[in-house]
Amino acid sequence: MQNHEQAIRVIASPGISVTSPIAMYVGLDERNPNRYITNMSHSGLGLPEREYYRRTDGVFPGLREQYVAHMGRTLELVGQTGGAAKAAAVMAFETQIAERHWVRADRRDRSRTYNLKTRAEIRALAPSFPWDAAFEASGLGGAQEVVISELSAMGPLAELFMATPIDTIKAYLSYHLVRNNASVLPSNIDAEIFDFHGRVLNGQPQQRERWKRAVAAVNGSLGEAVGQVYVQRHFPPAAKAQMLELVENMRTAYGQRIDALSWMSAETKVAAREKLATFRPKIGYPDRWRDYSALEVRAGDAFGNSKRAQIFDWEESVSRLDRPTDKDEWFMTPQTVNAYYNPVFNEIVFPAAILQPPFFDPNADPAVNYGGIGGVIGHEMGHGFDDQGAKSDAQGVLRDWWNAEDVRRFEEVTGRLADQYSAFEPLPGLPINGRLTLGENIGDNGGLQVAYHAYAISRGGREAQVIDGVTGDQRFFLGWAQVWRTLFREEALRNQVLNGPHSPGMYRANGPVRNMDAWYAAFDVTAEDDLYLPPDQRVTIW
Incomplete structure (x- = not known):
């Protein structure tokens, strides 16, 4: 060189x-x-x-x-x-x-x-x-x-x-x-x-132990092949059907809440409703699995296998330039404990691995499922209407489709949410950047509000059971809290705060609930409690 x-x-x-x-x-x-x-x-x-x-x-x-x-x-x-x-x-x-x-x-x-x-x-x-x-x-x-x-x-x-x-x-x-x-x-x-x-x-x-790193390497190079095995072992068809029902309750709840918004104009509500109606949920795993037959894997050649996998992925990526987009493609493997919203395809995607406890259990109390995976579904749907996802329309095109006055009012209310999170300080002298994390915080705030609404829809007017002295609302919020249980080392927490778009888990648990009146009622939270916010400071976006 x-x-x-x-x-x-x-x-x-x-x-x-x-x-x-x-x-x-x-x-x-x-x-x-x-x-x-x-x-x-x-x-x-x-x-x-x-x-x-x-x-x-x-x-x-x-x-x-x-x-x-x-x-x-x-x-x-x-x-x-x-x-x-x-x-x-x-x-x-x-x-x-x-x-x-x-x-x-x-x-x-x-x-x-x-x-x-x-x-x-x-x-x-x-x-x-x-x-x-x-x-x-x-x-x-x-x-x-x-x-x-x-x-x-x-x-x-x-x-x-x-x-x-x-x-x-x-x-x-x-x-x-x-x-x-x-x-x-x-x-x-x-x-x-x-x-x-x-x-x-x-x-x-x-x-980590060598075998765990080896598994991670195979997972990185042959992700969907591993995913097929994972789905066969851990994701029964009944779980997918139950998730689809939950998603539709969430869609209904979102629509009702859009209709009730005081800050959004009628014309923008029509467009928002159209976008909501065209959301495409993908649950569990892709309908068509990736073909790895052209990837050569040689025993005893870890370096060569890694290089060939990189070339295989890159060449497949470049080949896409010659064909239309594949809207059935997944950008996460089924064994990934995560979810995403893709604004270009206007889709919400939930891999099989996040549809496991504590996020989702087909045999669990509905309150816990709505508080757990329901909040996550609401979060991903919310990305379609957050400060960046809202810039794509129902067809996934990046363009301005909001009334200008709606944008101003939306920025006003989300600015208050950004200020709330900027007041959190995970490490001395290192507060959360409320602007950097705004999209994810909007997703959590709106997602949990909508999940609570959908939980009420799911009961069909019936009162929630009290189980072991715990009310339905309490179980709902405990379901949310338990999916964000988090342990951080200081160094990793510093990286998360400086570089990550998500607030650390403890703030994802506590940040949304303190903006919900139902949480105060469920646990008798008063002004003497640390997380208390006066009613006029609570932020409701959706």
Whole structure:
């Protein structure tokens, strides 16, 4: 590698797995749900987030020193000399990358992160940068349009790359190549990478057992093949039928609550109702499983298997550019304990693994299920109407469809919610960023409100049973609380607060309920209790 164009070709080559300041991938076109498109975003940091390079208080200066020392040791472990000096140069380079990155909260704004550009317009961002080499080496040579996320950062990052000495680029790529492949490299290298990224950054005292890491590797490369086995063993058809019924009760509740909103105009309610009606629920697992027959797996070749899996995934991703979008595709495997809302397809997706206790139990008391998985369903539905999801219409097109006055009133009420969460301080001097976490907090706030409404619908006018002295409403809220039971090490909590769009679990449990009158009545909460909010400060969005 003698020059910057050669470096770019290495970075862009499938299967190399290195970090770089500018990343490209294939995704859905947010303004045209029927096509895939090449996307470009800033990247390139070894520490979790830009503030790790910028902050001078608390633990941050010490973390930077440890990072430099760790990079130096890593480079020398793979046979390079002068590791300390190279690591210092890499750190200076990454610091300059961080200075050009957008603030994390700004990257949530879908109106700002959709910037459709032609290849000619991309070349003009930084004429000296070998853009065409990057496209060709990655197999994207035929792509003529690209959506850029952080447009104002692309030119400066490209210019920084070209202005950085090639020896620094080589050291930077060497470190990140090792880091990204450490799990399939010799154990002394893997141990060094874990010591910093696992122990120092996340507070993990030791690596997981080798067999667990092996399972994770198979799960990452052959996820839907593993998912088929999981579904056969753990997700009976009756559970799927019960979930579909629960989703429809949630849809009914959302519609009734939209109709009753005082802050939304009649014209926007019509459009919101249309969007709600077209929500597509996907429950448990895909109807068509992914075909892995073209992926070669060789016994005894962990590194090669990892590389071939990366190439397999990338080539399949690139091939999508030549065909219409597949609306039956899943973007999580069935064995993932999570859920998502996809605004481009206007769908809510619940993998089989989240449809297990404590989230969902087909044999459990309905109050607990509505408080658990009902709140999660409501959360994902709520993403269709949060501050970013609401920017896509019923067909999944990113456009303005709200009345302007409705937007103003919505921002007023959600701003109050953001202020509530910004007052939470998980660590001294490190409060939650209420703007960064706003979309997820809106989802929790509205989702639990709607789940409570749907629970009432499910009873058909009947009073809830009192079981072992616990009322239906109490069981509902306990169902919500138990799905967010959380243990954090300080290091991991710091990463979550600085970088994650979700509030930590304890605030997801307590933040929504203190805005619900029913919770106060269920547990006799008074002004003497820590979580009490006066009625005029409680936020109801949906």
